[in-house]
Amino acid sequence: xxxxxxxxxxxxxxxxxxxxxxxxxxxxxxxxxxxxxxxxxxxxxxxxxxxxxxxxxxxxxxxxxxxxxxxxxxxxxxxxxxxxxxxxxxxxxxxxxxxxxxxxxxxxxxxxxxxxxxxxxxxxxxxxxxxxxxxxxxxxxxxxxxxxxxxxxxxxxxxxxxxxxxxxxxxxxxxxxxxxxxxxxxxxxxxxxxxxxxxxxxxxxxxxxxxxxxxxxxxxxx
Amino acid sequence: xxxxxxxxxxxxxxxxxxxxxxxxxxxxxxxxxxxxxxxxxxxxxxxxxxxxxxxxxxxxxxxxxxxxxxxxxxxxxxxxxxxxxxxxxxxxxxxxxxxxxxxxxxxxxxxxxxxxxxxxxxxxxxxxxxxxxxxxxxxxxxxxxxxxxxxxxxxxxxxxxxxxxxxxxxxxxxxxxxxxxxxxxxxxxxxxxxxxxxxxxxxxxxxxxxxxxxxxxxxxxxxxxxxxxxxxxxxxxxxxxxxxxxxxxxxxxxxxxxxxxxxxxxxxxx
Amino acid sequence: xxxxxxxxxxxxxxxxxxxxxxxxxxxxxxxxxxxxxxxxxxxxxxxxxxxxxxxxxxxxxxxxxxxxxxxxxxxxxxxxxxxxxxxxxxxxxxxxxxxxxxxxxxxxxxxxxxxxxxxxxxxxxxxxxxxxxxxxxxxxxxxxxxxxxxxxxxxxxxxxxxxxxxxxxxxxxxxxxxxxxxxxxxxxxxxxxxxxxxxxxxxxxxxxxxxxxxxxxxxxx
Numbered sequence: 001x002x003x004x005x006x007x008x009x010x011x012x013x014x015x016x017x018x019x020x021x022x023x024x025x026x027x028x029x030x031x032x033x034x035x036x037x038x039x040x041x042x043x044x045x046x047x048x049x050x051x052x053x054x055x056x057x058x059x060x061x062x063x064x065x066x067x068x069x070x071x072x073x074x075x076x077x078x079x080x081x082x083x084x085x086x087x088x089x090x091x092x093x094x095x096x097x098x099x100x101x102x103x104x105x106x107x108x109x110x111x112x113x114x115x116x117x118x119x120x121x122x123x124x125x126x127x128x129x130x131x132x133x134x135x136x137x138x139x140x141x142x143x144x145x146x147x148x149x150x151x152x153x154x155x156x157x158x159x160x161x162x163x164x165x166x167x168x169x170x171x172x173x174x175x176x177x178x179x180x181x182x183x184x185x186x187x188x189x190x191x192x193x194x195x196x197x198x199x200x201x202x203x204x205x206x207x208x209x210x211x212x213x214x215x216x217x218x219x220x221x222x
Numbered sequence: 223x224x225x226x227x228x229x230x231x232x233x234x235x236x237x238x239x240x241x242x243x244x245x246x247x248x249x250x251x252x253x254x255x256x257x258x259x260x261x262x263x264x265x266x267x268x269x270x271x272x273x274x275x276x277x278x279x280x281x282x283x284x285x286x287x288x289x290x291x292x293x294x295x296x297x298x299x300x301x302x303x304x305x306x307x308x309x310x311x312x313x314x315x316x317x318x319x320x321x322x323x324x325x326x327x328x329x330x331x332x333x334x335x336x337x338x339x340x341x342x343x344x345x346x347x348x349x350x351x352x353x354x355x356x357x358x359x360x361x362x363x364x365x366x367x368x369x370x371x372x373x374x375x376x377x378x379x380x381x382x383x384x385x386x387x388x389x390x391x392x393x394x395x396x397x398x399x400x401x402x403x404x405x406x407x408x409x410x411x412x413x414x415x416x417x418x419x420x421x422x423x424x425x426x427x428x429x430x431x432x433x434x435x436x437x438x439x440x441x442x443x444x445x446x447x448x449x450x451x452x453x454x455x456x457x458x459x460x461x462x463x464x465x466x467x468x469x470x471x472x473x474x475x476x477x478x479x480x481x482x483x484x485x486x487x488x489x490x491x492x
Numbered sequence: 493x494x495x496x497x498x499x500x501x502x503x504x505x506x507x508x509x510x511x512x513x514x515x516x517x518x519x520x521x522x523x524x525x526x527x528x529x530x531x532x533x534x535x536x537x538x539x540x541x542x543x544x545x546x547x548x549x550x551x552x553x554x555x556x557x558x559x560x561x562x563x564x565x566x567x568x569x570x571x572x573x574x575x576x577x578x579x580x581x582x583x584x585x586x587x588x589x590x591x592x593x594x595x596x597x598x599x600x601x602x603x604x605x606x607x608x609x610x611x612x613x614x615x616x617x618x619x620x621x622x623x624x625x626x627x628x629x630x631x632x633x634x635x636x637x638x639x640x641x642x643x644x645x646x647x648x649x650x651x652x653x654x655x656x657x658x659x660x661x662x663x664x665x666x667x668x669x670x671x672x673x674x675x676x677x678x679x680x681x682x683x684x685x686x687x688x689x690x691x692x693x694x695x696x697x698x699x700x701x702x703x704x705x706x707x708x709x710x711x712x713x
Contacts (some may be wrong), residue, residue: 010642067684068652071663075684078676105668119335122288126329127349127401128321137352141339163559167656187567194693195564198556206555220339 010189013180019195020176025201027093027172028159034098034152035158039105044135064103070164072096077168093165101158108150112143124180145216152209156202161195173197228295230307232440237300239264239405239437240285246293247280254280256461258296262405267431267438268450269469273484278441281458282407285439286329287320298323300402306472325353328403332410334390336382342369342393343378346400361400368396372426388419392426399430406430408440413417420444427451445488449473457481498615498678502669509665510686516583516651516661517690523587524594524647531591532598533624553592558650561585566657582654585699590647597643599637602628624654641699645691652687662686 005112046059049162064072077092087095116139126132228243238261247255255277262268270278283289285296287303291402295312296303306319315323336345346365350356352370356364369375372392382390391411398406408427412420424447429453430436448455449469456466459481467480476482493501527549534546553561562585571577576584606629613623625698655664670676 062692063684063688066649067661067687068649070652070656070658071666071680071687072681074667074670075676075680078670078680082674082676117333117335119331119333120337122286122331123335123337124333125288125324126286126327126331126398128325128353129349130321133352137348138337142337155627160557163557164653166559174557174563177563181567187563188230188571191560191564191568195556195560198560202555203551219318 002063006186006189009184009186010193014189014193017173017176017190017197018182020171020173021197021201023170024159024162024172027097027162027165027170028155030094031097031101031162032155032158034094035154038098038102040109042102042106043109043113046067046106047113058195061103064100065107069100069161070167072100073164080171087168089165091093093168093170097158097161097165100161101154104154104157105151108147108154109143110148112147113139115146116142132182141220143188145213145220148213148216149209152206152213155209156206159205160198225305225312227297228302228305229311230302230312232297232300235392237263237321239266239299240298240439241297242281243297244294245284245291245296247277247284248292252404254461255284258461258463258491260456260463262437262439264437265435266453267451268440269452269455270439270441270458271443271445271448271455271484276456277461279409282329282409282439282441285405286407287324290314298326302429311381325401326404326449327403327407328398328405329407329409330391330394330398330406330411334382334387334394334414335392336394336397338382341379342374342385342396342432343379345382345393346397348423349397349401354408365396365400367391368399371429372396372423386419387415388422391415391423395423395426395430403436406436408438408442409445410441413443443488445473445485459484493673493676493678495678498675499682502673502679505665505669506662506682506686509660509662509683510658510690513648513651513662513687513690514665516579516586516654516659519650520586520590520647520651521644523575523584524590524643527588527591527596528594531595532602534600535595535599541670550592550595553589554596558585558589559653559656561589562657578654578657578659581657582651582659586647586650586654590643590650593643593646594640598632601632604635605631606612613651625655630710634703634710637699637703637706641696641703644695644699648687648691 042057042061048054073093073096076096077089080087080092084143092139116146117164120138120142121134129138166171166175166178169175173194177194180190181187232241240260240262242260244259245255245258246253246275251412258281260281270281272278280289284291285303291304295305301323302312302315303323304315306315337348340348343362343365346368347358347361350361350364351358366375366378369378372395374389374392374396377385377389382393385393395411411427412423415423424444427440428451440448440452449460454466455469455472457464457472457478459480465476465481472481473485476485531546531549534542535550537543537546562581565576565585566578566581569581569683609627609631610623613627618626651661655661655667658664662683666679669679673679
């Protein structure tokens, strides 16, 4: 058995890994912000009167959800140059991961909106509210609390999927661990540390999401 | 559809607050309302009774424009509600026309439909501020006055989840009144309530009838209440008005067999 | 290169990769279902050690990334004397990862079986094992099948990562073709479509069929 944990090596590489963790968090944050906004657009696009728009949006969401993110990352990164558009790894990575998760978030929003009782829409009509105000002031505030759990899960999910960005050279945590591994031929410490860092961030985040969900409910008097 | 028999505007001297003219509503092959004709005068209180499935709730929902109609025209204060004049003839109303006309109508629902994320006061202020464009100060004064009227002023900062059904319904009435409608619709507003709190809601409606000059249309299962406060009662059966008249006549000496059967069945159940 | 020429030239390679992906999918699914059952039941156990072990497994595999787990199992486990061939490391990682999510589905479904069913079985003085097997699990399986349908799609997508330890699956072949032709839209595009077809035309309909079969067996259809 060649198991020998080297603590000196651990302390040597830890700063480098923690620095890369900042990039991981940045990637997750940017990707999530894109997904939050784009997901809402996709959810609302399915509520337009046009059947054709609904159908195209629905099928696109299904397509994005049924195909691997890592393949989508490659696709976005490599297809641009074929047509003369060269996107930096960060940009293609954020497009791919943001688009991927927007498909999931749109489903969360959609379920939340569908869960708002029909009487709420009717009450808005009875006080003659515009469609825009109906969404902004009545429907979305009620659709959000039940969506918070799903939104939180995908925040943790997007964070855990950021290592896939390493395949096109985004310099996040996994990329740093791979680099350390190929320089030193030691894999035990970098890969184990990456796992520990992920656990140390995702477990408390999942807990915080649950607390936040309760807070939102109370805050809105539900 | 030939619309030439419907005037673009009702003539002076023949302008009830609400006029249903040959109004038909169907879902697929099922006809819920069959060429309904009904006038409601300004300030009149009309109750609608009838067995379930007789189309009585549909009447209210069509007037609130929650349902589109398949035939006929509804006029509100002499002007077409479900249609609008375009090029000298009536065409189905667009959203803009509906929004303009709808502001004269208020509605209370069986299940209250208060906005759960807003307090009682915020529920009442929402329409005046967002739709009518009142200042928050004006809207607050108006809403507090109405909450006072329905006896809910001391609960104005509570969310609906903290209120009983009767209290929620009283807030809902205040919310509808805050829009200063010309016509108020009450759709089975006591049906979802526990028996002991029905009185607090019906008392509010009694007060409205006594003190305000509002046109009201009410669907109800409470025959005694309908008899007390209505100017006129319409008995619906199978999508048509089977019989209508002053409450004492309709409840005291019904002319039609179906009315008698319905009233005696309700009496036995009650 | 016209798309038909492209398919003519590289179709065999893509088909080979697709078969490897299917094999990875089936083996990983078997692993996932098995460990999900064990860990899901384990988390409901009265025995603290069993419950603890199940929780640790679930939290570790849900709390970290599949890619991290894959690299760890492939590159680090050999240091502990456990060397897995890449094909094995691939489907085991994917299966263990998805199994942790599946365990939560198993646990949730078992706990959703109405209390009255437990009490009725108890009143018939069934042993705990028999109660679980004969009364609770059949009802729980029906409850958890729809979310398992989604989870198996996630599993299928997860198998694409085994290409990163050079298992010659569909994703791997797409990368190879891309590297030698630079026809990225074609190579990655076709791979995307194949994954989509596998998910929508095979996995989802199969799960729907399974739901119907189970519903019939419970007399609910």
